[in-house]
Amino acid sequence: MEYRFSDNADVLKPSAIREILKLSSAPGIIPFSAGNPAPEAFPTDIIGGITESLFKTDPIGMLQYSVTEGYMPLRNYVKDYMAKKYRTGSDDDEVLITCGAQQVMSLAALSFCQKGDAIICESPSFVGSINALKLSGAELVGIPMQQDGMDIAALENELSTRKNVKLIYIIPNFQNPTGITTSEEKRKQIYALACKYNVLIIEDNPYGDLYFKNPPPATIKSIDTENRVIYAGSFSKVLSPGLRIGYAIAGKPIIAKFTALKQTQDVHSNILAQHICYKFMSEHDFEGHLNNLRDIYTKKAKLALDLAEEYLSDTVTYTKPDGGLFMWCTLPDSIDMTAFVKKALEYMVAVVPGTAFLTDAAIACNSFRINYSTPTDDELKRGFAALKQALDTFK
Amino acid sequence: MEYRFSDNADVLKPSAIREILKLSSAPGIIPFSAGNPAPEAFPTDIIGGITESLFKTDPIGMLQYSVTEGYMPLRNYVKDYMAKKYRTGSDDDEVLITCGAQQVMSLAALSFCQKGDAIICESPSFVGSINALKLSGAELVGIPMQQDGMDIAALENELSTRKNVKLIYIIPNFQNPTGITTSEEKRKQIYALACKYNVLIIEDNPYGDLYFKNPPPATIKSIDTENRVIYAGSFSKVLSPGLRIGYAIAGKPIIAKFTALKQTQDVHSNILAQHICYKFMSEHDFEGHLNNLRDIYTKKAKLALDLAEEYLSDTVTYTKPDGGLFMWCTLPDSIDMTAFVKKALEYMVAVVPGTAFLTDAAIACNSFRINYSTPTDDELKRGFAALKQALDTFK
Numbered sequence: 006m007e008y009r010f011s012d013n014a015d016v017l018k019p020s021a022i023r024e025i026l027k028l029s030s031a032p033g034i035i036p037f038s039a040g041n042p043a044p045e046a047f048p049t050d051i052i053g054g055i056t057e058s059l060f061k062t063d064p065i066g067m068l069q070y071s072v073t074e075g076y077m078p079l080r081n082y083v084k085d086y087m088a089k090k091y092r093t094g095s096d097d098d099e100v101l102i103t104c105g106a107q108q109v110m111s112l113a114a115l116s117f118c119q120k121g122d123a124i125i126c127e128s129p130s131f132v133g134s135i136n137a138l139k140l141s142g143a144e145l146v147g148i149p150m151q152q153d154g155m156d157i158a159a160l161e162n163e164l165s166t167r168k169n170v171k172l173i174y175i176i177p178n179f180q181n182p183t184g185i186t187t188s189e190e191k192r193k194q195i196y197a198l199a200c201k202y203n204v205l206i207i208e209d210n211p212y213g214d215l216y217f218k219n220p221p222p223a224t225i226k227s228i229d230t231e232n233r234v235i236y237a238g239s240f241s242k243v244l245s246p247g248l249r250i251g252y253a254i255a256g257k258p259i260i261a262k263f264t265a266l267k268q269t270q271d272v273h274s275n276i277l278a279q280h281i282c283y284k285f286m287s288e289h290d291f292e293g294h295l296n297n298l299r300d301i302y303t304k305k306a307k308l309a310l311d312l313a314e315e316y317l318s319d320t321v322t323y324t325k326p327d328g329g330l331f332m333w334c335t336l337p338d339s340i341d342m343t344a345f346v347k348k349a350l351e352y353m354v355a356v357v358p359g360t361a362f363l364t365d366a367a368i369a370c371n372s373f374r375i376n377y378s379t380p381t382d383d384e385l386k387r388g389f390a391a392l393k394q395a396l397d398t399f400k
Numbered sequence: 401m402e403y404r405f406s407d408n409a410d411v412l413k414p415s416a417i418r419e420i421l422k423l424s425s426a427p428g429i430i431p432f433s434a435g436n437p438a439p440e441a442f443p444t445d446i447i448g449g450i451t452e453s454l455f456k457t458d459p460i461g462m463l464q465y466s467v468t469e470g471y472m473p474l475r476n477y478v479k480d481y482m483a484k485k486y487r488t489g490s491d492d493d494e495v496l497i498t499c500g501a502q503q504v505m506s507l508a509a510l511s512f513c514q515k516g517d518a519i520i521c522e523s524p525s526f527v528g529s530i531n532a533l534k535l536s537g538a539e540l541v542g543i544p545m546q547q548d549g550m551d552i553a554a555l556e557n558e559l560s561t562r563k564n565v566k567l568i569y570i571i572p573n574f575q576n577p578t579g580i581t582t583s584e585e586k587r588k589q590i591y592a593l594a595c596k597y598n599v600l601i602i603e604d605n606p607y608g609d610l611y612f613k614n615p616p617p618a619t620i621k622s623i624d625t626e627n628r629v630i631y632a633g634s635f636s637k638v639l640s641p642g643l644r645i646g647y648a649i650a651g652k653p654i655i656a657k658f659t660a661l662k663q664t665q666d667v668h669s670n671i672l673a674q675h676i677c678y679k680f681m682s683e684h685d686f687e688g689h690l691n692n693l694r695d696i697y698t699k700k701a702k703l704a705l706d707l708a709e710e711y712l713s714d715t716v717t718y719t720k721p722d723g724g725l726f727m728w729c730t731l732p733d734s735i736d737m738t739a740f741v742k743k744a745l746e747y748m749v750a751v752v753p754g755t756a757f758l759t760d761a762a763i764a765c766n767s768f769r770i771n772y773s774t775p776t777d778d779e780l781k782r783g784f785a786a787l788k789q790a791l792d793t794f795k
Contacts, residue, residue, distance in 0.1 A: 049459035064444035068640035104666035137664035245463035269532035271499035275670040276642040
């Protein structure tokens with residue numbers, strides 16, 4: 006039979022990143038295209054040990070149904086931890102455990118948005134979130150990124166001229182794909198504008214702990230006095246993405262609605278994975294582990310930036326992130342981005358075309374994203390050299 | 401701030417079952433209200449051993465990102481297994497690994513339905529699916545259940561008078577909540593009607609392996625020559641619900657769309673859980689395990705039916721399932737169902753009010769659901785005796 010999809014589903018095409026991820030796992034391809042934690046960042050022995058002990062002490066609890074809201078000790082621990090360490094979340098907020106932070110964007114979009122609404126996001130932004138937001142039927146409006154975050158004038162212009170904006174979606178720390186961090190000043194301005202125009206903010210913060218030198222500015226959620234910010238947290242970059250555990254911190258009515266929606270998507274998140282996160286946070290040296298991660302990524306980023314200086318800086322401009330996993334590279338007008346990405350693949354390096362991160366893939370874009378956490382140091386060296394070779398073919 | 405939810409999300413209230421599940425976990429309450437596998441049904445030692453060996457042989461693989469479609473060996477194994485054992489799935493079909501079968505209903509509804517559309521389901525039906533289908537914005541149309549499945553005349557009447565039906569949702573085996581099995585004849589009729597009126601079928605089959613004496617009739621998917629049936633399978637009732645692993649078998653364009661949508665919900669399902677399911681199916685005695693489950697539930701069901709005969713049959717009529725986990729009880733008109741369910745809670749037994757399973761909770765309903773898999777044998781005995789006491793207060 007012929008299938009006719011719904012209007013909302015019709016706009017969704019398989020994510021370019023996922024498709025390139027598949028390519029990037031082809032033998033011999035150097036994966037500058039992924040967003041994977043470095044293999045050495047996983048505390049495999051500790052998680053293996055936790056898992057073994059969980060199956061010894063409560064095997065049925067690891068396999069039986071659980072509640073949609075999430076494993077209560079993990080919810081409580083996350084709530085206390087985020088409140089104490091980051092002043093993120095208040096007594097009027099609640100925590101929901103989700104299948105990765107990705108699910109927070111899906112729940113927020115479906116809870117609040119529909120056809121006729123608009124959602125504002127950074128441009129470029131994370132493709133997985135863009136698709137989750139689009140699936141609600143809302144129109145996505147991208148605000149150009151500057152060195153210190155969104156162009157505030159452009160943001161206010163959209164908020165003041167459109168009457169239908171429901172959400173502002175932002176990755177304030179070491180943004181995916183640009184690596185840009187929103188300044189403290191701009192965080193306050195964005196929050197003030199959200200209040201002025203009565204819209205919600207989704208603050209997506211998977212990378213905040215992965216700073217190189219200094220912690221990023223305080224979360225927007227920490228200055229949220231109106232329960233206007235939905236904070237999306239994740240264990241993917243600080244513990245394991247394969248576990249698929251993230252969380253939302255938001256006003257109680259929002260979490261109640263998210264819970265009802267999550268029931269329709271997956272009933273609850275894998276319960277063993279929730280126990281693993283709880284035990285790792287509460288019974289092991291989580292802060293020491295984060296310090297270790299910061300060491301790993303600081304070194305990786307330094308190597309990548311040194312190599313970019315050596316091989317790319319003649320031709321390509323690029324961001325210099327203070328944390329996270331990504332840098333954003335822009336080609337001169339004389340080189341076609343899509344042609345370059347294809348050429349790079351011939352030289353056995355996969356990078357992600359910048360168009361993948363735009364609200365509309367038809368917008369002109371001469372940038373591409375590099376991830377430096379997935380490749381080994383040797384792959385970084387060979388990869389940047391290969392990018393240089395690919396660039397040289399355009400001379 | 402005050403929150404304004406989207407029209408679709410507005411119709412979703414927290415599931416009555418989930419709320420009662422919370423009550424049913426209060427100390428001392430006998431849980432006739434759950435849908436949990438019996439604790440003795442979990443192969444805890446084997447799964448513990450599998451998990452330990454997975455962390456020894458491929459620790460990083462258990463923690464790293466994976467692909468949205470699911471772990472390839474599991475997808476292939478499920479595809480072969482279902483094709484060989486049940487002639488379910490063809491070369492034109494593909495398999496997607498999901499977060500429980502629940503996610504299949506979410507993906508199908510969002511992929512195909514929107515405001516203005518209608519979805520047909522059995523009445524009563526599983527509340528989690530009802531909510532997933534409703535979230536698309538479509539109208540739900542319930543078809544009354546008879547001893548052998550949906551009332552076919554009523555089904556054809558709806559299909560012929562409505563021009564906007566997109567999906568028929570059916571649980572053909574040991575249905576939740578009624579325990580009813582759709583006859584072979586009716587399966588063929590339903591499929592023929594779906595072809596005649598060009599609508600898709602979602603065949604949700606979490607309980608099919610849990611038959612007491614004879615296997616149920618062949619799946620509707622096994623007679624599907626037009627890739628019209630979306631088959632939803634689950635490991636929740638045959639291995640573990642806490643792992644949250646299910647799957648869809650459907651036409652390739654459908655699975656491609658589902659994959660794009662799943663990316664927006666959770667990126668992929670927990671990868672460790674996928675490996676566990678694969679190892680358990682492929683390296684252990686899966687058929688022996690299923691036989692063991694059938695023994696457990698056959699005994700539980702027999703005990704429950706004997707107790708129902710002893711304590712309820714004077715006053716209450718009830719279904720006599722040939723498999724699965726549930727029986728559906730109907731009170732005489734003289735007893736108000738909601739009052740009875742509350743009274744039963746006073747007597748320390750939780751059952752689920754039948755209204756929870758209707759497309760519209762305002763429809764009159766004098767039935768309630770009993771689950772006999774979660775309580776221990778002793779709890780079954782005490783629980784049925786307590787229901788009798790609660791009934792007697794209405795004399």
